[in-house]
Amino acid sequence: MTPETDLPTLDDIRAAAARIAPYVHHTPVMRSGLLDARAGATVWFKCENMQKVGAFKARGASNAVAVLSDDRAAKGVGTHSSGNHGAAVAMAAARRGIPAYVVMPRTAPRVKRAAVAGYGARITDCAPTLAARESTLAGIVAETGAHEIHPYDDRLVIAGQGTVGLEILDQVPDVDAVLVPVGGGGLLGGVACAIKSLRPAVEVIAVEPVGADDACRSFRAGYRIPSVDPKTIADGLLTSVGVRNFALMQRYVDDVVTVDDGAIVEAMRLQWTRMKTVVEPSGAVSFAGLLRHRARFAGKRVVAVISGGNVDLERLPW
Amino acid sequence: MTPETDLPTLDDIRAAAARIAPYVHHTPVMRSGLLDARAGATVWFKCENMQKVGAFKARGASNAVAVLSDDRAAKGVGTHSSGNHGAAVAMAAARRGIPAYVVMPRTAPRVKRAAVAGYGARITDCAPTLAARESTLAGIVAETGAHEIHPYDDRLVIAGQGTVGLEILDQVPDVDAVLVPVGGGGLLGGVACAIKSLRPAVEVIAVEPVGADDACRSFRAGYRIPSVDPKTIADGLLTSVGVRNFALMQRYVDDVVTVDDGAIVEAMRLQWTRMKTVVEPSGAVSFAGLLRHRARFAGKRVVAVISGGNVDLERLPW
Numbered sequence: 001m002t003p004e005t006d007l008p009t010l011d012d013i014r015a016a017a018a019r020i021a022p023y024v025h026h027t028p029v030m031r032s033g034l035l036d037a038r039a040g041a042t043v044w045f046k047c048e049n050m051q052k053v054g055a056f057k058a059r060g061a062s063n064a065v066a067v068l069s070d071d072r073a074a075k076g077v078g079t080h081s082s083g084n085h086g087a088a089v090a091m092a093a094a095r096r097g098i099p100a101y102v103v104m105p106r107t108a109p110r111v112k113r114a115a116v117a118g119y120g121a122r123i124t125d126c127a128p129t130l131a132a133r134e135s136t137l138a139g140i141v142a143e144t145g146a147h148e149i150h151p152y153d154d155r156l157v158i159a160g161q162g163t164v165g166l167e168i169l170d171q172v173p174d175v176d177a178v179l180v181p182v183g184g185g186g187l188l189g190g191v192a193c194a195i196k197s198l199r200p201a202v203e204v205i206a207v208e209p210v211g212a213d214d215a216c217r218s219f220r221a222g223y224r225i226p227s228v229d230p231k232t233i234a235d236g237l238l239t240s241v242g243v244r245n246f247a248l249m250q251r252y253v254d255d256v257v258t259v260d261d262g263a264i265v266e267a268m269r270l271q272w273t274r275m276k277t278v279v280e281p282s283g284a285v286s287f288a289g290l291l292r293h294r295a296r297f298a299g300k301r302v303v304a305v306i307s308g309g310n311v312d313l314e315r316l317p318w
Numbered sequence: 319m320t321p322e323t324d325l326p327t328l329d330d331i332r333a334a335a336a337r338i339a340p341y342v343h344h345t346p347v348m349r350s351g352l353l354d355a356r357a358g359a360t361v362w363f364k365c366e367n368m369q370k371v372g373a374f375k376a377r378g379a380s381n382a383v384a385v386l387s388d389d390r391a392a393k394g395v396g397t398h399s400s401g402n403h404g405a406a407v408a409m410a411a412a413r414r415g416i417p418a419y420v421v422m423p424r425t426a427p428r429v430k431r432a433a434v435a436g437y438g439a440r441i442t443d444c445a446p447t448l449a450a451r452e453s454t455l456a457g458i459v460a461e462t463g464a465h466e467i468h469p470y471d472d473r474l475v476i477a478g479q480g481t482v483g484l485e486i487l488d489q490v491p492d493v494d495a496v497l498v499p500v501g502g503g504g505l506l507g508g509v510a511c512a513i514k515s516l517r518p519a520v521e522v523i524a525v526e527p528v529g530a531d532d533a534c535r536s537f538r539a540g541y542r543i544p545s546v547d548p549k550t551i552a553d554g555l556l557t558s559v560g561v562r563n564f565a566l567m568q569r570y571v572d573d574v575v576t577v578d579d580g581a582i583v584e585a586m587r588l589q590w591t592r593m594k595t596v597v598e599p600s601g602a603v604s605f606a607g608l609l610r611h612r613a614r615f616a617g618k619r620v621v622a623v624i625s626g627g628n629v630d631l632e633r634l635p636w
Contacts, residue, residue, distance in 0.1 A: 047594075049594045050593075050594050111591070269631065272596050272631065273429070273596070275368075276372065276596040276597075277595060278596060310591075313591065313636055318631055
């Protein structure tokens with residue numbers, strides 16, 4: 001089976017939901033009359049910033065760790081991550097009592113680094129490039145025999161993130177459109193698969209920072225075009241879309257829209273000041289997409305996924 | 319009737335709840351396993367930061383404005399306020415289509431000033447002293463015939479704030495103790511009256527910044543001792559306890575505890591980073607009290623009232 005055909009299905013996502021239910025939060029959806037007025041739509045915010053470890057990543061990592069046999073798990077798990085996935089793997093490993101090895105770019109926000117360390121994971125620093133992350137992790141895996149859990153290009157991880165989609169359909173049964181941030185595409189691929197499998201008429205729109213717009217360009221071209229030197233304030237969305245993730249995008253996603261960093265900061269600010277909820281830049285991208293493409297969503301019932309809420313309070317973008 | 323005997327009753331609070339229900343939010347209570355562990359108690363946060371205008375003040379002002387006859391209302395309403403009460407009066411007046419005159423100290427946070435202006439109120443600046451606020455407002459009232467709505471020492475305002483107490487008993491029926499920030503004492507007096515009238519065994523504890531501890535000193539002395547030159551990061555709690563408010567404290571409040579600004583900032587930070595909710599310094603005082611007096615609340619079921627969430631994101635205390 002090639003990666004392009006090794007894709008999660010609705011059954012995988014349902015199995016993940018049952019498997020991870022004891023370990024993750026069923027997160028709330030929030031509403032705000034003020035933000036509805038700004039958007040010109042009826043908006044539900046799916047609050048994965050209130051998820052364990054402060055981001056949806058808890059779902060995929062919990063699924064991937066829970067499914068391991070005791071023998072396979074004993075040597076531990078490893079991953080490379082700019083932060084939230086690393087914390088999620090560290091949490092899941094700590095719960096299971098197995099070692100976690102996390103490779104982090106030296107540029108990762110301090111708050112995310114502290115979270116990974118807080119779960120007792122062993123952190124290895126590397127240069128902030130995908131190549132450095134992958135080769136550093138490969139060395140650790142060769143040495144320890146740890147099981148690698150890819151941050152997004154992994155069937156079980158994508159299935160775990162897809163449980164967000166199941167919850168959205170439960171919480172907002174008459175939703176018209178769902179806006180999802182895209183970086184590596186784990187959340188997007190899983191949510192799109194869940195929603196389109198159950199309710200094909202619901203639009204699934206990916207939102208991407210214009211400074212890291214490989215998903216948008218790839219979607220238009222019909223083949224993967226990885227980012228070269230991406231730059232955006234949304235530090236969780238710097239990675240390029242994975243192979244499985246892109247295949248899911250092609251199958252299930254209706255469109256990809258982009259937003260600039262100014263729009264992301266403005267959306268984040270509105271969510272902080274009006275809805276009183278702490279959202280990280282990557283998590284505000286979905287609402288930024290809604291604000292920047294108002295006409296498209298006018299009068300609709302829209303869910304915007306807040307993917308995470310881990311920000312360094314000493315380094316806010318205003 | 320002297321002010322000391324002109325006190326709201328449970329019936330006033332119930333009438334206020336019915337009167338303001340169309341205009342204010344029934345705010346949620348939030349939980350956090352991480353913050354429970356920090357506190358060593360089971361904690362519900364009553365989220366008045368998610369109230370209209372971002373603070374509980376919407377309740378009292380809505381009650382005081384709604385009760386006016388059309389004749390009395392026609393000349394408008396006036397108040398002096400460091401911010402949240404001013405915004406609340408401005409909102410209630412705008413909804414009723416009457417003028418609002420708001421006297422604000424020149425030191426009021428910009429975000430609070432913008433909120434008042436946003437509702438179309440006429441703002442008059444004054445020096446940041448109670449005497450200046452009162453005399454400036456008196457001049458405006460004499461000139462316009464506006465009806466004055468005191469920020470806290472007012473039976474209808476206190477009854478409105480007391481509706482928070484009714485909601486707490488609905489949402490957490492088996493609560494052991496309720497922690498409430500105290501500045502002028504409108505929220506404290508109303509909540510204490512509601513809770514003790516219905517459930518005398520529930521402890522009601524006031525929490526006050528040590529740099530503005532007139533409520534604590536007055537409570538111990540048995541008579542009102544207003545603050546002289548109070549200083550605290552909790553800008554909503556600089557005022558001294560009112561006459562009616564002190565009488566309610568003496569009747570219904572079990573104890574007053576104090577916290578320093580360091581504890582307030584630490585509590586605020588934990589609420590932002592762990593619970594992902596935006597709390598203003600005055601709103602974090604209740605949780606600060608819980609953390610600083612852990613032994614007293616160990617293992618109990620505690621409600622901490624988050625009184626507001628209006629902060630200037632350019633002037634955060636870290």
